[in-house]
Amino acid sequence: MHRSPKHTLNNGVSIDQLGFGVYKVPAEDCADLVSTAIDIGYRTIDTAALYANEAGVGAAVNQAVAGGMPRDELFVTSKVWNTEQGYDSTLAAFDASMEQLGLDYLDMYLIHWPCPERGLFIPTYKALETLYREGRVRAIGVSNFEPEHLTQLLDVCEVVPAVNQVELHPWLAQTPLRALHAELGITTQAWSPLARGAILDDPILVALAAGHGRSVAQIVVRWHVQSGHLVIPKASSAQRVRENLSVFDFVLTDAEMGLIASMDNGRRSGSSPSAVN
Ligand SMILES: NC(=O)c1ccc[n+]([C@@H]2O[C@H](COP(=O)([O-])OP(=O)(O)OC[C@H]3O[C@@H](n4cnc5c(N)ncnc54)[C@H](OP(=O)(O)O)[C@@H]3O)[C@@H](O)[C@H]2O)c1
Numbered sequence: 001m002h003r004s005p006k007h008t009l010n011n012g013v014s015i016d017q018l019g020f021g022v023y024k025v026p027a028e029d030c031a032d033l034v035s036t037a038i039d040i041g042y043r044t045i046d047t048a049a050l051y052a053n054e055a056g057v058g059a060a061v062n063q064a065v066a067g068g069m070p071r072d073e074l075f076v077t078s079k080v081w082n083t084e085q086g087y088d089s090t091l092a093a094f095d096a097s098m099e100q101l102g103l104d105y106l107d108m109y110l111i112h113w114p115c116p117e118r119g120l121f122i123p124t125y126k127a128l129e130t131l132y133r134e135g136r137v138r139a140i141g142v143s144n145f146e147p148e149h150l151t152q153l154l155d156v157c158e159v160v161p162a163v164n165q166v167e168l169h170p171w172l173a174q175t176p177l178r179a180l181h182a183e184l185g186i187t188t189q190a191w192s193p194l195a196r197g198a199i200l201d202d203p204i205l206v207a208l209a210a211g212h213g214r215s216v217a218q219i220v221v222r223w224h225v226q227s228g229h230l231v232i233p234k235a236s237s238a239q240r241v242r243e244n245l246s247v248f249d250f251v252l253t254d255a256e257m258g259l260i261a262s263m264d265n266g267r268r269s270g271s272s273p274s275a276v277n
Pocket of ligand 1: 020021022023024046047112143144165166190191192193194195196197200215217218232233234235236237240241243244270
């Protein structure tokens with residue numbers, strides 16, 4: 001069984017570097033798919049209220065625990081959706097997520113998007129700090145925050161975000177943002193790490209995959225792992241779920257890492273943070 005290395009967040013909490021994302025996994029398939037992922041070796045699952053599949057994630061986690069897996073081997077992330085931003089509404093959104101998940105505590109809770117035009121990410125984050133202090137969540141953080149949002153937040157927050165989860169893949173390497181995270185002690189987590197599959201036809205990656213006798217997805221996931229950030233690819237079949245975790249028995253050379261770095265062209269597969277409100 002392949003297992004991800006661990007990464008320690010800025011508050012000492014441990015998370016797998018390579019986790020499993022469930023965006024667009026239909027609610028009715030989610031419990032079975034997450035149980036499959038856990039059987040294959042994943043221990044970190046990324047969901048969100050928006051995905052409408054928290055119940056399936058929680059059911060799979062509770063099933064694993066009922067089968068003897070210690071709850072603290074598993075790590076579940078969820079996120080507060082944009083329309084629920086604000087102090088009181090975020091506390092209520094957290095309760096609603098926990099009800100769906102059916103868990104006693106959450107491992108990490110993130111602000112899904114900064115939504116700068118709403119002007120509410122600071123009171124929203126204050127609610128996350130309350131939940132953190134109450135012990136209802138082990139780590140708190142943000143997602144899709146640009147440098148100006150982080151600066152505004154850090155001016156007033158008491159708990160430095162553990163994570164900023166952002167779109168990141170070889171076409172969008174986020175080099176300046178990652179450098180800022182390193183300076184601030186914030187861990188970078190890559191969403192759409194395969195650019196939602198669009199990058200898998202890139203000829204540079206196809207050639208590297210042929211050279212290693214690996215799939216293109218494995219080359220990309222391996223690039224994320226060697227780049228040192230967290231990564232949460234999503235896949236729908238057991239074969240792909242397993243393939244994406246099977247990246248710890250080969251290494252990309254410095255020259256290959258450099259070649260992949262040359263692919264950075266700013267191409268996004270999702271929305272730009274300033275456009276989401
Ligand atoms: N914070 C945010 O705003 C945000 C935004 C987007 C995503 N996320 C998180 O990040 C996770 C991953 O991002 P994502 O789901 O957008 O995209 P992704 O992981 O980059 O790509 C998923 C796509 O790649 C395909 N795929 C996966 N493994 C493959 C393989 N080995 N071979 C061929 N194709 C493969 C999948 O196909 P099949 O499904 O058909 O197998 C799916 O179409 C999400 O699930 C979610 O948890 C967060």
